[in-house]
Amino acid sequence: MWFDKIPDKTIVWHAQVNTTTGLVPDGSRVTLTIDRGLILTDPRGQELWRSSLDSGSVSRGRITDAGNFALLSEDSETELWSSFANPTDTLLPTQSIEVGGNLSSRRTETSLAKGRFRLRLGDDGDLQLLVLNSKSLAETDEYFSYYSSKTNDPSNPGIQLVFNQSGYMYVLQSNDSRFYIKDEVPKSSSDYYHRAVLHFDGLFALYYHSKGQGNNGLGDNRRPKCQCPEMFSLVDSSDEYGDCKPDFKMQTCGAEDSKTADVNAGVNPYEFIRLNRTKFPTSDYGKYANYDEELCKASCLSDCFCAAAVFRSDQVCLKKKFPLSFGQRSLDGDSDTFIKVLNRAADVPSTGKKGKNRDWLIIGCSVLLGTSAFVNFIFVALYSKKRLKQARDIGATSTAIESNLRVFTYRELVAATGDFMEELGRGAFGIVYKGTLKVNSDSEVTVAVKKLDRFAQEDEKEFKNEINAIGQTHHKNLVRLIGFCNEGQNRLIVYEYLPHGTLADYLFRRQRPSWEDRRRIAVGIARGILYLHEECSEQIIHCDIKPQNILLDENYCPRISDFGLAKLLMMNQTHTLTNIRGTKGYLAAEWFRNSPITSKVDVYSYGVMLLEIVCCKKAVDLEDSVILIDWAYDCFRQGSLDDLIEDNLVEIDDMETVEIYVKIAIWCIQEEPGLRPNMRIVTQMLEGVVQVHDPPNPSP
Structure with missing residues (x-):
């Protein structure tokens, strides 16, 4: 559903289909049924989504001018299901969220699938903005909350999040008091359309749109901006919210680091980049009181386990290991963070030893949170990747089997699968999508593309196992492997497509x-x-x-x-x-x-x-x-x-x-x-x- 009178198609509700994009293939259809309500099916007739009915028989559907689509019972005006009671990422005036209800962000700016952020009114009455585990995206895998209304007083808890007709949004508490999300008086609802959106990047924003002039109330200058720290760069330059990779070799506690220090005659091969007014509330393994800034930095510099140091204004020094997570930067922050990087002034040779070189990835994501004031958050998570070893291993795999297999680029497989549109199945290590590859100008072949969805070291092993195990096998009772993609963090395997399923x-x-x-x-x-x-x-x-x-x-x-x-x-x-x-x-x-x-x-x-x-x-x-x-x-x-x-x-x-x-x-x-x-x-x-x-x- 979308606003009809706003020039750009502004979606306010959508069926949350369990595909990478949240979209369905051409030829899908929506049917209104008596016993199950709305049913969305793909061209093969498989059910992709349906409205969940607790009981009753549906007689008709009705959409109101407030934007609520409801399924009504056969003998009364009882709503058996409604879009207002089952929101996606948007709230409209007169819509509310009950205890236990939530909004779900999109996965990306263009993907309508569920993403990693939730706005939830908890059982204790507290309204929170939550981050889920970025790999599983399971509702139970909450990583942390980055905003709280603190309306969880047992004597007066929040009982409902209300977005009223006038554009006010507040948490209604049990004694009828109100905690307003935004204090200022909203634009008149007679002159403006209102909506509240939880965006893919964690931004929860209130919008207004003039019914006469056609301009939105939140300008580009209020949007969060993501960037990699100095000496780090984006893995994919086209994805500003994606992963950052180091432009240097990270420190380990192996023998090569000791030899490096000796070679440089006492010059420490590592130094710091400074992130002002930035803190990392989690992942510290050392805490020291009554330190000054220089002592805090020196302590981290001499510790091969220390990846970063956070120095607080109260003279507390916190030492961090990788992975770093949930970094926060704010204008009134009371902490500075120092990330350890290779010393640009030192001429550090490479030892060239196998299995010792280690790289790190930074996952960057910014969140702009709106209450009476706006605060920028930078989320940074770093995790170990032995990328040089991977390059050797996968390179050897490619050399061994490339005479039989085709090596695809990630872009080719995105195009072949229509941006991973049609899901065929999923397992513990990845999801399989249907795709089409051109053989020549006149013909094409249907394929199954398995996309690994996790990138830990053991998953790299699974990828190599599958390539090694089936790459040179030829038997009528084994699936034929056509090729693979090993590009950046993308691990995909291309098989022949078998039409009759499992x-x-x-x-x-x-x-x-x-x-x-x-x-x-x-x-x-x-x-x-x-x-x-x-x-x-x-x-x-x-x-x-x-x-x-x-x-x-x-x-x-x-x-x-x-x-x-x-x-x-x-x-x-x-x-x-x-x-x-x-x-x-x-x-x-x-x-x-x-x-x-x-x-x-x-x-x-x-x-x-x-x-x-x-x-x-x-x-x-x-x-x-x-x-x-x-x-x-x-x-x-x-x-x-x-x-x-x-x-x-x-x-x-x-x-x-x-x-x-x-x-x-x-x-x-x-x-x-x-x-x-x-x-x-x-x-x-x-x-x-x-x-x-x-x-x-x-x-x-």
Whole structure:
């Protein structure tokens, strides 16, 4: 919804769709239904968003001149759902927020997806502006609050945030007193349109727009400005709110820093850049009273762990480690911050040692907060990246496989996916989007682009694992890798697009797939795992075999995908030690025993999935309180396998094969790895080449 009489399209409400941009693909549609209200679906008919109704039947929708769109009941004027009760990033006059309600910022200036800032009236009555964890953006992962109305007095708490018809905004308290967000008298509502917006950068602003003249009330000079500190520069020069990278080598506590100091004959290789009236309230590891500024700086300079020092006007010195976070700069600030940088006057040679060079990133974001006065905040978070080591590692990966794979630029993949418009699925390490690549001027090919959404060191490892594991594999039951992108912080993998989705979607739909198709899929997956275990130059343990990681091509042929957790072994290795990987319900017992991990963990996962293929039931069914592996063994032991297939006639006509498959699965899920067959034997049992004996209790 938007203002109709303002020249520029000013959106005041939108459906918050769970995509990167908050937009939906062409061909999507909105439908008004009796039982669910508004439903937004994509061209394939999949639901993207809907209005949440607690009860009642919808008869019609109505929009008011105040900007509220409501769904009304069949027999009265009762509102079953309304946009005013479900706001996005904007409040309009006559709209209010109840206790527990909130506004959500956009992700970026152009993306309508939920961002990292919230305006919330808490259960204690306090109105707060909050920052969420920038990676998960989960409502429960609140990082900190940067504004508070302090209306949380237990004897007189805030009970409602009101934006009234006249343009006043205040927190209404339990004794009917009012805490005004802005004291000054607003422009007349008869002459001006009003709105309040929580912007993508954390700015919460009150706007007015003349009904006659057409000018906004908040000029550009009131907007926050972001910039990198001296000796840091933007990773992406086109994104002023993005990450900053250092233009020098940061200090470590390794031997190379000691040698550097010796080479310079006593000249300290590091100095400070000064940020006036700036403080960092969090992340200090040392606090010293009765220090002067020079002593504070000297203490940090001599400490290899110290990344920055904050000196307060009360003679307190605070030493900070990376990552620095929530830096605040204000005109009346009482602190100065000194960030340690490479000494520009010192000629510091590089040691060239592997694995020792470390870089840091600064994430910069400014927030302008409006009450009676405006205060600028600069958020700075720094975190370690061994970028030189990454460059060597990824460079080696590229050299090894670039003859088979295409290296894409990030810009190419943005264009191919329409700015990551259509989401196909998501997992622990990234989101997969649909894209289109031009083969030549006359033809194009559809692809799936996996975008890693986290950039910690372990995620870099996942990226390299997936590239290494699947880059040179060629098997009809494995997803084909087309190329990848490793540009700046962007890690993306481009696969062939498989039109029939995941095996999970195929198995667990209402209409049970044919038994013959399921048998063929089970054998195909087994052959793909066998190829990984025995027919590659390096044995590959997938570590996360499950229906969600099996894709189906145009002929419903299964393809194993998602090698982000894969563990590679040389052919003369038999086992490895590693941290727990995989998914609940598919994990073998050795993951929890700190035991050596072998290819038998994939055999276990396959056994669980084989039971799912036979029964068309999930490994863990919370609705029916069923653990599939336990239920399947009970049915086998009691001779009641027909309970597993729920009287489906096709399977009943082939109970001999059903029993064989269940017995194979029980052999695969033996708690003792030594009792499990390898995938070659599993494949031979599925194909009828090897006799299948009755298995023992898998969990004695």
